[in-house]
Amino acid sequence: MILFAHGLEGSPSGTKVTALRDAGFDVTAPDFRGMDVAARVALLEEATREGGMVLAGSSLGGLTAAIVACKHPERFTGLLLCAPAFNFLPPEFGAVEALRVPSSLRTIVIHGRNDDLVPVQVSRDFRARCGPHVVLREVDDGHRLSDSIGIFLDAAWELGA
Numbered sequence: 563m564i565l566f567a568h569g570l571e572g573s574p575s576g577t578k579v580t581a582l583r584d585a586g587f588d589v590t591a592p593d594f595r596g597m598d599v600a601a602r603v604a605l606l607e608e609a610t611r612e613g614g615m616v617l618a619g620s621s622l623g624g625l626t627a628a629i630v631a632c633k634h635p636e637r638f639t640g641l642l643l644c645a646p647a648f649n650f651l652p653p654e655f656g657a658v659e660a661l662r663v664p665s666s667l668r669t670i671v672i673h674g675r676n677d678d679l680v681p682v683q684v685s686r687d688f689r690a691r692c693g694p695h696v697v698l699r700e701v702d703d704g705h706r707l708s709d710s711i712g713i714f715l716d717a718a719w720e721l722g723a
Contacts, residue, residue, distance in 0.1 A: 563588045563589075563590070563614070563615040563616070564582060564587050564589045564590070564615060564616045564617075564618050564642075564718060565589075565590050565591070565592075565606075565609060565610060565615050565616070565617050565618070566578065566579050566582065566589055566590070566591040566618045566619065566620075566623070567591075567592070567594065567602065567606055567617075567618070567619035567620070567623030567624070567626045567627045568591060568594060568619075568620060568623045569619075569620045569621030569622045569623045569624070569647075570621060570622040570647075572620060572621070572623065573593070573595060574591035574592065574593050575591070576591075576620075577706075577708070577711070578618075578620055578644065578707075578711070578714060579591045581711050581714065581715060582715070582718060585715050585718075587718060590609070592605055592606065592609050594622075594623065594626070598652075599622070599625065599626060599629075599650075599651075599652050599655070600652070600654065602622070602623075602626040603626055603629050603630060603655075606626055606627065606630045607630055607633070607634070610630060610634065610637050610638070611637075612637075613636065613637035613638065614637075614639060615637075615638060615639065616638065616639055616640040616641070616642060616718065616721045616722070617630065617631055617637075617638045617640070617641050617642070618641075618642040618643070618644070618718065619642075619643055619644070619646065620643075620644040620645060620646075620707075621644070621645050621646070621647045621679070621680065621705065622647045622650060624643040624644055624645060624646030624647060625646050625647045625648055625650060625651060627641065627643060627646070628641070628643060628646055628648070628661055628663070628688075629651075629655060629661065631663055631667060631669075632660075632661050632662060632663055635663060635664050635666060635667045638667060639668070639721070639722060640667070640668045640669070640670075640721030640722060641663060641667055641668070641669040641670070641721075642669075642670050642672075642714075642717050642718060642721055643669070643670070643671045643672070643685075644671075644672050644673075644707050644714060645672070645673050645674060645677055645679075645680050645685070645705050645706075645707060646671065646673075646680070646684070646685060646688070647679075647680050647684075648661065648680070648684040648685070648687075648688060649681070649684050650680075658684075658687075659691060661688065661691070662691050662692050663692050663695075663696065665693060665695045667695070668695065668721055669692070669695065669696045669697065670696075670697045670699065670717040670720065670721060671685045671688065671689065671696060671697070671698045671699065672699045672701060672707060672710060672713055672714060672717060673685040673698065673699070673700055673701070674700075674701055674702070674703035674704050674705060674707055674710070675700050675701065675702055675703070676702065676703060676704045677703075677704055677705040678704065678705065679705040680705060682700060685698055685700075686698065699713060699717070701713055
């Protein structure tokens with residue numbers, strides 16, 4: 563089971579969610595459209611209370627997923643982040659340096675080297691803060707990772723979703 567948090571311009575039926583479903587994954591994708599980060603976090607916390615799932619997110623959804631995973635790592639069997647928008651962390655959530663997933667949570671981050679919205683360096687910094695259990699896959703792609711759907715699906719399989 564994967565719970566997917568879409569990005570600011572995404573939707574519960576976006577490209578990544580559709581690709582996951584087409585590949586045979588059981589996917590739930592809450593609708594975050596029109597919500598700020600605090601509302602997204604609250605909804606995601608409520609949606610993941612039962613635990614036992616892979617948490618995935620893209621861009622602002624990746625940031626939201628990381629916040630929730632850092633607060634409640636015991637709820638998840640894996641964390642998959644696509645171009646997480648750590649550079650858009652609102653001040654009420656503290657410093658971005660405090661976002662760290664524990665070594666018990668298998669984490670894969672996919673980030674495009676040509677991302678013009680969220681620099682790949684923010685994911686490099688996240689990996690450096692967290693440690694070697696966070697795998698960073700840099701790809702020759704942009705922010706939407708349109709050319710990296712296969713890598714995204716492979717990561718979902720790898721996390722045992």
